[in-house]
Amino acid sequence: MSQPLTATRPTIAGTSLSPLRQPPPLCTFLFLIVLIVATFYTLHHPDAAPPLLFPRNPTHNNPLALRRLFLSSASNATVSSYLRSLTRHPHLAGTKPSLDTLGYVANHFQTLGLDTRLAEYEALLSYPAHVSVAARFSNDTKMEFDLNDVPGGDDVVRPYHAYSPSGSAQGSVVFVNHGEERDYRALESIGVSVRDCVVLARKGESLGRGGIVKVAESKGALGVLIYAENDGGGLGGIERGTVMRGIGDPVSPGWPGVVGGEKLRLEDERVARRFPKIPSLPLSLHNAEIILASLGGSRAPVEWRNSGRIGSGQRVGPGQTAVNMTLQGELTMKKIHNVVATIRGSEEPDRYVILGNHRDAWTYGAVDPNSGTSALLDIGRRFSLLLKSGWRPRRTILLCSWDAEEFGMIGSTEWVEDNVLNLGASAVAYLNVDCAVQGSGFFAGATPQLDGLLLDVLKLVQDPDDVALTVEDTFKSQNNIIERLSRVDSDFSGFLHHAGISSIDMYYGADYPVYHTAFDSYDWMVRNADPFFHRHVAMAGVWGLLGIILADEPVLPFNYISYAEQLQAHIDALSKLLQGKASVDPLSVAIQEFSLVAKEAADEAKKLKEQAYSKNDVAPAAKRRDLNDRMMLAERGFLDSQGIKGKEWFKHLVYGPAAEPESKLGFFPGIADAIATNSSQGIIQHEIWRVARAIQRASKALKGGFT
Amino acid sequence: MSQPLTATRPTIAGTSLSPLRQPPPLCTFLFLIVLIVATFYTLHHPDAAPPLLFPRNPTHNNPLALRRLFLSSASNATVSSYLRSLTRHPHLAGTKPSLDTLGYVANHFQTLGLDTRLAEYEALLSYPAHVSVAARFSNDTKMEFDLNDVPGGDDVVRPYHAYSPSGSAQGSVVFVNHGEERDYRALESIGVSVRDCVVLARKGESLGRGGIVKVAESKGALGVLIYAENDGGGLGGIERGTVMRGIGDPVSPGWPGVVGGEKLRLEDERVARRFPKIPSLPLSLHNAEIILASLGGSRAPVEWRNSGRIGSGQRVGPGQTAVNMTLQGELTMKKIHNVVATIRGSEEPDRYVILGNHRDAWTYGAVDPNSGTSALLDIGRRFSLLLKSGWRPRRTILLCSWDAEEFGMIGSTEWVEDNVLNLGASAVAYLNVDCAVQGSGFFAGATPQLDGLLLDVLKLVQDPDDVALTVEDTFKSQNNIIERLSRVDSDFSGFLHHAGISSIDMYYGADYPVYHTAFDSYDWMVRNADPFFHRHVAMAGVWGLLGIILADEPVLPFNYISYAEQLQAHIDALSKLLQGKASVDPLSVAIQEFSLVAKEAADEAKKLKEQAYSKNDVAPAAKRRDLNDRMMLAERGFLDSQGIKGKEWFKHLVYGPAAEPESKLGFFPGIADAIATNSSQGIIQHEIWRVARAIQRASKALKGGFT
Secondary structure, three states: OOOOOOHHHHHHHOOOOOOOOOOHHHHHHHHHHHHHHHHHHHEEEEEOOOOOOOOOOOOOOOOOHHHOOOOOOOOOHHHHHHHHHHOOOOOOOOHHHHHHHHHHHHHHHHHHHHHHEEEEEEEEEEEEEHHHHHEEEOOOOOOOOOOOOOOOOOOOOOEEEEEEOOEEEEEEEEOOOOOOHHHHHHHHHOOOOOOOOOOEOOOOOOOHHHHHHHHHHHHHEEEEEEOOEEEEEEOOOOOOEEOOOOOOOOOOOOOOOOOOOOOOOEEEHHHHHOOOOOOEEOOOHHHHHHHHOOOOEEEOHHOOEOOOOOOOOOOEOOOEEEEEEEEEEEEEEEEEEEEEEEEEEOEEEEEEEEEEEOOOOOOOOOOHHHHHHHHHHHHHHHHHHHHHHHOOOEEEEEEEOOOOOOOHHHHHHHHHHHOHHHHHHEEEEEEEEEEEEEEOOEEHHHHHHHHHHHHHHHHHHHHHOOOOOOOOHHHHOOOEEEEOOOOOOHHHHHHHHOOOOOOEEEEOOOOOOOOOOOOOOHHHHHHHHHOOOHHHHHHHHHHHHHHHHHOOOOOOOOOHHHHHHHHHHHHHHHHHHHOOOOOOHHHHHHHHHHHHHHHHHHHHHHHHHOOOOOOOHHHHHHHHHHHHHHHHHHHHHEEEOOOEEOOOOOEOOOOOOOHHHHOOOOOOOOHHHHHHOOOOHHHHHHHHHHHHHHHHHHHHHHHHHHH | OOOOHHHHHHHHHHHOOOOOOOOOOHHHHHHHHHHHHHHHHHHHOOOOOOOOOOOOOOOOOOOOHHHHHHHOOOOHHHHHHHHHHHHHOOOOOOHHHHHHHHHHHHHHHHHHHEEEEEEEEEEEEEEEEEEEEEEEEOOOEEEOOOOOOOOOOOOOOOOEHHHOOEEEEEEEEEEEOHHHHHHHHHHOOOOOOOOOEEEEEOOOOOOOOOHHHHHHHOOOOOOEEEEOOOHHHHHOOOEEEEEOOOOOOOOOOOOOOOOOOOOOOOOOOHHHHHOOOOEEEEHHHHHHHHHHOEEEEEEEOHHHOOOOEEEEOEEEEEOOOOEEEEEEEEEEEEEEEEEEEEEOOOOOOEEEEEEEEEOOOOOOOOOOOOHHHHHHHHHHHHHHHHOOOOOOOOOEEEEEEEEEOOOHHHHHHHHHOOOHHHHHEEEEEEEEEEEEEOOEEEEEEOHHHHHHHHHHHHHHOOOOOOOOOEHHHHHHOOOEEEEEEOOOOOHHHHHHOOOOEEEEEEEEEOOOOOOOOOOOOOOHHHHHHHHOOOOOOOOOHHHHHHHHHHOOOOOOOOOOHHHHHHHHHHHHHHHHHOOOOOOOOHHHHHHHHHHHHHHHHHHOOOOOOHOOOOOHHEEEEEEHHHHHHHHHHHHHHHHHHOOOOOEEOEEEEEOOOOHHHHOOOOOOOOHHHHHOOOOOHHHHHHHHHHHHHHHHHHHHHHHHOOO
């Protein structure tokens, strides 16, 4: 039985949850009983709804009523049941159990009566066949490390780095801190080289595992071992992950890996450059500390000491501690399956609002990604209730479940590549939720024209941890920063960085300890991150409302004045960093025009919103459509067909990945790269011009017409 | 006074014109008298119209009446007066007299009440400061050639090749026939090398002057002299032209050369590669024959003999005949000026039909391009009459007058680069006319979905040379081939090859003798190509009707079944050429789907056309718009963001320039290049896959939605 948000408030208030404290056992027990009953009921009546709540003839011309109806149909019990079902088994992409989750999700949407299709691709996936790491210490003792994070956990894939090349590496160990360029500079300054050594790195904040391996490779290391200091919350978890460069299927780079389509051979340079040349493996904190403790050689550079678990006496090698690591991987073509459920728009069926989340997981995936999946499934259920009560969104809504994200956003990337032209012409926004709930606190990233809408929606949703507040209240008092989406760590990347679709990405909590370990399970979720699934409910509320509003508002709630202000702030930060090394004048000129055009668009939107019109009046409909299309297209202006130098697939010149974590800009990736690689003034200036022209294109799109 | 088409028919029939025969003197005299009176009247009453012809309340809901009204408002006298005014002085782009034609055109549109703007850019243009060619013959006589084609014609630019590098070249002369790769192979087979020689080439059909210089450069020649066997119709004309590689402003490659924008330095590799490395000059036939007659060395390869003016005794050198050619050029930034006149659409102002022609000329430009300009001005005049009588096009119409086309389509290319995003989102079609009238016979090129519309329009317009026939009748009996637009020789190139806008290009006559010479004058036009300006009128009729229909038809008259059939024919031709060297299966699969989708779109169009609707009915309006947008976007599917290898600016994979004239495909330029350069099977196959994916993108765009 569904349990509306309002009914459960006292419980939340009463227990005053702290995200990482376990709830009292009795409470959990009672909750589970309720849950089981509710689950049983819901699974057998997936689209059942209390008849009183959903009258057949609601006043759906009243958007507020519709939104209330959507919010009141939330059910934490149902969400919990979805998550339980999805996480019963590990379901790594390309494996048999992953087909069960595929069936579960597809069946769910179908049962709800939604038009549900599979978008299938073939992609090169990577699995471990055999891994081993043995160490030999100064006293000539040897040790074979246990590389699993679950005892005898045969159905959980052993910890590995996908796409790491097969092979052995044998050499003295050198500890390289976070493995960043500056860490190697620090080692160099104390006379330590990693050439022909195996490096041991602890994962830091700026450089991902792929980056750690890439830098180590460039320094002449033979192999890489990576551990996380946050040890699965003390459970001994080991972090799996991909080390592929770029995203999407590596044998169909830049085009959709459709069945029967062109696939490059592994030897092809365009494929080979996607993979590291040296093997790497993840290690548990426990094993890493054994090695660390045994290292001789120089003392760690001053700046590393007393950070995290590194004490002042830490030595970095190379000394007599050596390891022999072996990795036998299996690269194999697998079919992957996206699910796309469509709710066809009534008035503008050819404009799309896309909600997406991936389904595949390294292990059980309770946080990553099925907290998001269960929220998506619940949104589907609630949308179907709204449909039954008479609602039809103005624009078409897609609910998408991506496959093989963990290998490098492959499912969504292939789909974006498959649909890039139509996405560019008709996608209003992409709303991504990967790990819906990792812990406490609402976090979000967005393209800036969506900031205002996001904050407005946060005002409409109850905070899951405090009955008296809205999500917006706690967000403002806690983070109060909407991130910018330069990261390449979830499925929004293809949409935003390649296709230029305005995007939002959201999650509850951050840096959860069981990330990519065998402990990312339903139990862990209930015990640690969301005992009563209220955070799931809050996320589904925000996500679904964003979808409803973007699909329904006659005039799109895009605010390009926010974008202009954000760009101005970016330019100011860039100017500071440049210290006169190149001129930001082209950007300043471009942003002035963009601000002006943004203001005009806002005025136009205001007028069109105020304008009275009947539903069947062609003229205002055409005017709204014109403005909406311009607001939709403006984001595409930031795309440049040549893309970012060296990673040309990434075409967004405002947000996208910069190669160097040192650049720290977090925007203008082409400029950031040019600065970080100490390029000539001419090259930096050219990159500045490219961004200026991108802003000019956005202005022109927003303004419409021609010069 | 305007002179409707019908009133002048007897005259045409009576004189039974042959395009290159002069009309009887009396006839010309009488005509000129009428013309002068008519011109005088028209210039003082540019928008005057016989009140009876244009009642204030026409039945403009009747498209046939509108079309008749448009056709009946034609005036050959007016067109003639426009041409006379435009060609009074030479008006090379960037020169002062070119500003007079700018003023004339802009003022014309403004006076008609059209919203008229200038789109101005800065571009690097190239002029000759000093040129000389001296020959030394076997008997040690010397000769300094006269390089002008008008005696003392100071206001006509002397014959030169724009962007040829400054410098001298001295060496024995070798005759290289048309200067194609196969010609050098023929020379090689008789033991002749051109290394350190100056080559003399006669312009052939397949290789343009830029190509001749490029190949000569690759063979080690020091300089190039080019002559045309068609000697300005015996007048001694010399063909000017550009030898720049690629199109558009060379110092702003790929982006608009706006005032204050980024400009590369001349030394920049991206600029330098746009220019030849060896100097070249055009030579008169007379001078070329002096050199040819003096050549010693081997006898010309058998296959060259007795072709054109080359006799069987022709020797090719190298011998004692040597030349010393010197060229001092001036590369300079100039402001160029496009004129854009807008007729705002009533119902879909954000969809555009673009009519364009360039204005700049090498000399007087009576054929090239101002026969087209005068047609465009007359269309403007007639559209303004239609507007006054109550017409409003459904979509917006732009009348564009481009600058600096002769230097490499610079005006239109910069404008396309400036507006590429909005063009992609909102341009329905581009209709180009460059040399409207060169002689007799209607010629056209089009993207295949416009074939049917073009033929339909030809049926509506009287043939200018035979009163009893339509243009379609003579077209079908004469050429009956609609060319495909792979050429890069007029302003459609940027629209189609870079922006993927469906295009048509049209002209009367072909291979006119005074091409790019000082003899391309109003007099030549009247005496040789269009004494009574009926061909101009016919062209304006076709061009204007195409504009009206594309702007007005509720459902766009695009036929993708034609496109599918044309693609199938291309695939068949490719398959024949390949002889199994690579598989065309990916193309066959893609075209099957495309045909199917094209059929569905045609059915949908038929239904929407038949559907009764009131003007104020939102639902069918939205459905038509949806289908129209899909038909508009389908052409964009053929674009590939990576473009054609080695000339990445050209992004259309079906139509565009192939490097090798030998390839002879005339379509699929990437595949053609791969075959012509003897690439590996893998590379050819990859190019085939790229085209297959382009066709798939077009299918998806035409179908709409997502996979």
